[in-house]
Amino acid sequence: MASFISYLERRADHLLELALAHATVVALALLVAAVLGIGVGVAVRAHERSAEAALAVAGTFLTVPSYALIGLLVPALGLGYAPTIVALAMYALLPILRNTLAGLRSVDPAVVECARGLGMGDRERLLRVELPLAWPVILAGLRVATVLIVGIAAIAAAVNGPGLGEDIFVGLARIGSASALNYVLGGMLGVVVLAILFDAAYAGLARITTSRGIRG
Amino acid sequence: MALLRRLALPLIVSGVGLVLAVWVGTQELDSIEQRQLNGATLLEKIVEHLELAAAASVVVVVLAVSLGIVLTRPGTRRLAPAVIAVANVGQATPSIGFLVVGAIVAGIGFDRVLLALVAYSALPVLRNTMVGLQQVDRSLIEAARGLGMSPTATLLRVELPLSVPVILAGVRTALVVNVGTATLATFVDGGGLGDTINSGIRLGRDTVLVTGAVLTAMMALLLDWVARGAEDLLRPRGL
Amino acid sequence: MAERAPGARRPRVPAIRLEGVTKAYTGRVEPAVRDLSFDVAEGETAVLVGPSGCGKTTTLRLINRLITPDEGRIVVDGDDVSGAEPDALRRRMGYVIQQIGLFPHMTVQENVATVPRMLGWSKARRGERTDELLATVGLEPSAFRDRFPRELSGGQQQRVGVARALAADPPILLMDEPFGSVDPVVRERLQDELLSLQRRLRKTILFVTHDIDEAVKMGDRIAVMDHGGRIEQYATPAQVLSRPASQFVSEFVGPGATLKALSLTRVGDLEPAECPVLGLSSDPAAIRAAIRRAGTEDALLVDDAGRPRCWVTVEELERRFDALGEAAIAAEATVRRSDDLRLALERMVSTRAGKAVVVDDAGACIGVVELAGVIAAVESLRSHASVTARGREVRPLSPVSD
Numbered sequence: 001m002a003s004f005i006s007y008l009e010r011r012a013d014h015l016l017e018l019a020l021a022h023a024t025v026v027a028l029a030l031l032v033a034a035v036l037g038i039g040v041g042v043a044v045r046a047h048e049r050s051a052e053a054a055l056a057v058a059g060t061f062l063t064v065p066s067y068a069l070i071g072l073l074v075p076a077l078g079l080g081y082a083p084t085i086v087a088l089a090m091y092a093l094l095p096i097l098r099n100t101l102a103g104l105r106s107v108d109p110a111v112v113e114c115a116r117g118l119g120m121g122d123r124e125r126l127l128r129v130e131l132p133l134a135w136p137v138i139l140a141g142l143r144v145a146t147v148l149i150v151g152i153a154a155i156a157a158a159v160n161g162p163g164l165g166e167d168i169f170v171g172l173a174r175i176g177s178a179s180a181l182n183y184v185l186g187g188m189l190g191v192v193v194l195a196i197l198f199d200a201a202y203a204g205l206a207r208i209t210t211s212r213g214i215r216g
Numbered sequence: 217m218a219l220l221r222r223l224a225l226p227l228i229v230s231g232v233g234l235v236l237a238v239w240v241g242t243q244e245l246d247s248i249e250q251r252q253l254n255g256a257t258l259l260e261k262i263v264e265h266l267e268l269a270a271a272a273s274v275v276v277v278v279l280a281v282s283l284g285i286v287l288t289r290p291g292t293r294r295l296a297p298a299v300i301a302v303a304n305v306g307q308a309t310p311s312i313g314f315l316v317v318g319a320i321v322a323g324i325g326f327d328r329v330l331l332a333l334v335a336y337s338a339l340p341v342l343r344n345t346m347v348g349l350q351q352v353d354r355s356l357i358e359a360a361r362g363l364g365m366s367p368t369a370t371l372l373r374v375e376l377p378l379s380v381p382v383i384l385a386g387v388r389t390a391l392v393v394n395v396g397t398a399t400l401a402t403f404v405d406g407g408g409l410g411d412t413i414n415s416g417i418r419l420g421r422d423t424v425l426v427t428g429a430v431l432t433a434m435m436a437l438l439l440d441w442v443a444r445g446a447e448d449l450l451r452p453r454g455l
Numbered sequence: 456m457a458e459r460a461p462g463a464r465r466p467r468v469p470a471i472r473l474e475g476v477t478k479a480y481t482g483r484v485e486p487a488v489r490d491l492s493f494d495v496a497e498g499e500t501a502v503l504v505g506p507s508g509c510g511k512t513t514t515l516r517l518i519n520r521l522i523t524p525d526e527g528r529i530v531v532d533g534d535d536v537s538g539a540e541p542d543a544l545r546r547r548m549g550y551v552i553q554q555i556g557l558f559p560h561m562t563v564q565e566n567v568a569t570v571p572r573m574l575g576w577s578k579a580r581r582g583e584r585t586d587e588l589l590a591t592v593g594l595e596p597s598a599f600r601d602r603f604p605r606e607l608s609g610g611q612q613q614r615v616g617v618a619r620a621l622a623a624d625p626p627i628l629l630m631d632e633p634f635g636s637v638d639p640v641v642r643e644r645l646q647d648e649l650l651s652l653q654r655r656l657r658k659t660i661l662f663v664t665h666d667i668d669e670a671v672k673m674g675d676r677i678a679v680m681d682h683g684g685r686i687e688q689y690a691t692p693a694q695v696l697s698r699p700a701s702q703f704v705s706e707f708v709g710p711g712a713t714l715k716a717l718s719l720t721r722v723g724d725l726e727p728a729e730c731p732v733l734g735l736s737s738d739p740a741a742i743r744a745a746i747r748r749a750g751t752e753d754a755l756l757v758d759d760a761g762r763p764r765c766w767v768t769v770e771e772l773e774r775r776f777d778a779l780g781e782a783a784i785a786a787e788a789t790v791r792r793s794d795d796l797r798l799a800l801e802r803m804v805s806t807r808a809g810k811a812v813v814v815d816d817a818g819a820c821i822g823v824v825e826l827a828g829v830i831a832a833v834e835s836l837r838s839h840a841s842v843t844a845r846g847r848e849v850r851p852l853s854p855v856s857d
Contacts, residue, residue, distance in 0.1 A: 065397075067400055068432035154312050164310075172404070188317070362629075378560060
C-alpha cells in the first residue's frame with residue numbers, strides 16, 4: 001500500500017499526462033457521437049421504422065467487442081488516435097441516440113401542440129421547445145455513454161493509442177517484476193478517477209443547462 | 217415479415233462471413249498468414265473463445281443471481297444501494313485491467329482468465345438481479361404474503377418470475393461483455409480470437425487482423441441474437 | 456364454516472376480537488393505531504370507515520399479521536393470533552386489496568388456485584374449484600380460466616381477486632378498499648354481487664373503505680374511525696346515520712344522512728297506505744262508495760290481471776263518469792317490496808299522484824305506499840335506532856366486555 005502511494009507520487013506527472021490524453025480522446029469521441037446521435041435522433045424521431053433501424057445499428061456497434069472494432073479500423077485509419085476515437089464514438093452512439101429519442105418522445109404532445117398554435121415553425125419548435133424539454137434525458141444518455149467509453153478507451157494502448165491504458169500494458173509487459181502491479185493499478189485508478197470526475201462534471205452541467213422550470 | 221425481421225441478423229452475419237471467406241480465398245497468402253488463417257487454427261481459436269465466454273457466463277449467472285437475491289432480503293436490503301454504487305463504478309473500470317491484475321496476482325492460463333472474466337461481468341448481472349427484484353410491485357408481494365405464501369414461496373413463485381426479464385437482460389449484457397473481454401485474453405495467454413487479431417496487428421498482416429476481428433464480431437452478434445431469443449422464450453407469459 | 460360441526464361451535468365467541476391494540480411505525484411519533492378494541496361477530500360484515508391515514512389498513516394488516524402489534528391482543532376464532540403460524544393464519548383469511556394484486560405472470564386459474572395449491576390440493580380439485588369460483592363471481596370459466604390478468608378489465612380483475620380470496624373457503628374475508636380502483640358503475644355492480652354472495656356464504660367480513668355510502672351499503676355494522684385508529688362510533692348503519700355519536704361522525708357522514716338512511720329500509724317494511732282498489736269496469740257509484748268508506752281522496756283501478764292502471768278522484772268521477780280511462784292519472788309509479796326507500800321516494804315524487812303502487816313479480820298490485828309512510832319510516836328509524844336495527848341487538852362500543 002505504502003509502496004503504491006509512493007509510486008503514485010513518483011509517477012504523478014506522467015499519470016497526469018496520460019489522463020489528459022485519455023480525457024481528450026474520450027471528449028473528442030463524445031463530441032462526434034453527440035453530434036451524430038442527437039442529429040440522427042432528431043431526424044428519425046417521427047419515423048418509427050427509421051428510429052428502430054437506427055437503434056438496431058447503434059446496438060450492433062455496442063455488441064462488437066472493443067478490440068475487434070478497433071482492430072477492424074486499423075487497416076483503414078492506421079494506429080493511434082484515429083481508430084480509437086472512431087471506435088469510442090461508435091460505442092457512445094447507442095446511449096445518446098436512445099436517450100435522444102426517449103427524451104423527444106417524452107415531451108408532452110400538448111406542449112408541442114401549443115407551440116404550433118403560437119405559430120412556431122418546425123425549426124423553432126425543435127430548438128426552443130422540444131430539445132430543451134428533452135435535454136435532461138439526453139444529458140443522462142451522454143453521461144452513460146461517457147462512463148462506458150472511459151473504461152473502453154484503455155484498450156487504445158493495444159493499437160499504440162493514447163491514454164491510461166498505456167500503463168496497464170506497461171504493467172503487463174513487466175509481469176514478474178515488483179513494479180508490475182503498481183503500473184496496472186495506477187492506470188486503473190486513473191481511469192476510475194477520470195470516470196468519477198466526468199460524472200461530477202455532468203452533474204454540474206445538468207444543473208447549469210437544465211431549465212429551472214423542469215429541474216427535479 | 218416478422219420472421220424475416222427475426223432472421224435478419226443471422227442472415228446478414230452469414231453474408232458477412234461469406235464475403236470474408238471469398239475475400240480471404242482470393243488473397244495471395246504468405247507463410248505467416250497461412251499459419252494463422254487455416255481452418256484448424258481458426259476453429260481452435262473460436263472454440264477457446266466460446267469456452268471462455270460461456271464458462272464465465274454460467275459461473276456469473278449462478279453466483280451473481282444468488283448474491284443478488286441474498287442482498288435484497290429484508291435483513292440485508294440496506295446494503296443494496298452501496299452494492300449498486302460499487303457495481304456502477306466497477307463498470308467504469310477497464311476490463312483489460314481486471315485481466316492484467318488477475319494475471320499478476322493469480323498467474324496466467326484458462327482458469328485464471330476465467331476468474332478475471334467472472335469478476336468483471338458479475339457486476340451487470342448482480343445489479344440487474346437486485347434492480348429486478350426491487351422493482352416488483354410491493355402490492356403483489358403484499359397480496360402473496362396476505363394469501364399465506366411463505367417468504368420462500370413468494371420469492372420463487374412471485375418475485376423471481378416477475379424479475380426474470382430484468383435479470384435476463386443483465387445475463388445477456390454479461391454474455392456480450394464476456395465475449396468482448398475474452399478477446400483481450402490474448403494479452404495474458406488466454407487464447408481465443410484475440411490471438412488472431414493480435415498477430416495481425418503485431419505482424420502487420422491486415423488479412424489476419426480483419427479475419428480475426430470480423431470473426432469475433434460475428435460471434436458476438438450471433439451470441440447476442442441467441443441470447444435475445446432465449447430471453448423471449450424464458451420471459452413469463454402474461455407480462 | 457360449513458364444515459364446522461354444531462358441537463364444536465363456540466357460541467358468543469366473536470370471529471375477530473381486538474383488545475387494546477396499539478401499533479406505531481418506526482419513525483412516526485403518533486401511533487397509527489392506539490388502544491383499539493372491537494369485535495366482529497361470526498357471519499357479519501363489519502366495515503371500517505374513515506379518512507385516509509386513520510389506521511384502517513393498518514388494522515387489517517394487524518389481523519392477518521402482515522404486521523405485529525406493539526401492544527394488545529388479537530383473537531381470531533378464539534385463538535390469539537400471536538401464537539399462530541402467520542402463513543397458516545393467513546390461509547384461513549381471504550385477503551382482497553385495492554391494488555387487486557393479481558400475479559401478472561399467472562393465468563386467472565393459477566391466480567385463483569394460489570392458496571389451494573399451497574394447501575396441496577390435487578390439480579383436478581384445483582381446476583374444479585377455480586371453475587366453481589369463477590362462476591360464483593360471474594365470470595364464465597371457459598372464457599376466463601386461461602387468460603392473463605392484463606387481458607381483463609379492472610372489474611373483471613377484482614372479481615378474480617375476490618375469487619382468489621375465497622378459494623380455500625376461508626371463514627373470514629379481509630377486504631381493503633376492494634372496489635376502490637374501479638369506476639362507479641362497476642363498483643355498484645360489484646357491491647351488489649358481493650352482497651348477494653354474502654347472503655349465501657355468510658362469511659365473517661371485515662371491509663375497509665373511506666366511502667360512507669359504501670359503508671352504509673355493505674355493512675351490518677360500521678366502525679367510524681378517526682386518526683390514530685380511534686373508533687368514534689361502532690354501530691349499525693341506521694344508528695350511525697340517524698344518531699351520530701360525535702361531531703366527527705356527523706361531519707364524516709356529511710349532509711344528506713337521512714336520504715342515505717332511506718336506502719336501509721325496504722318498501723316491504725313500510726306501513727301500507729289505505730287505498731281502495733277496484734276493477735277498471737267497476738260502476739262509478741261503487742267507486743264513489745269505496746272512496747267514501749275508506750276516507751281517501753282517490754281510488755286505484757286495476758285491470759283484469761290486477762295490474763295498476765289509473766288513479767281516480769271523486770270529482771273526476773262526477774264530471775266524466777263515462778270516460779274514466781282518459782280523465783284519470785295513469786298509475787305508472789310502481790315499486791317492489793324489495794326496493795329500498797330511496798327508489799320508492801324517487802318514483803313517488805315523479806308522478807302527480809304522489810304515491811307508488813307496490814307490485815309483485817307478475818306486476819299485479821299488492822298495495823300502495825305514499826310519502827307519509829316514508830316519513831313515518833324515517834321517524835321510526837331515528838327513534839328505534841338506539842334499540843334495534845335490522846333486527847340485531849346493539850352492543851356497547853368500547854371497552855369490549857363479555
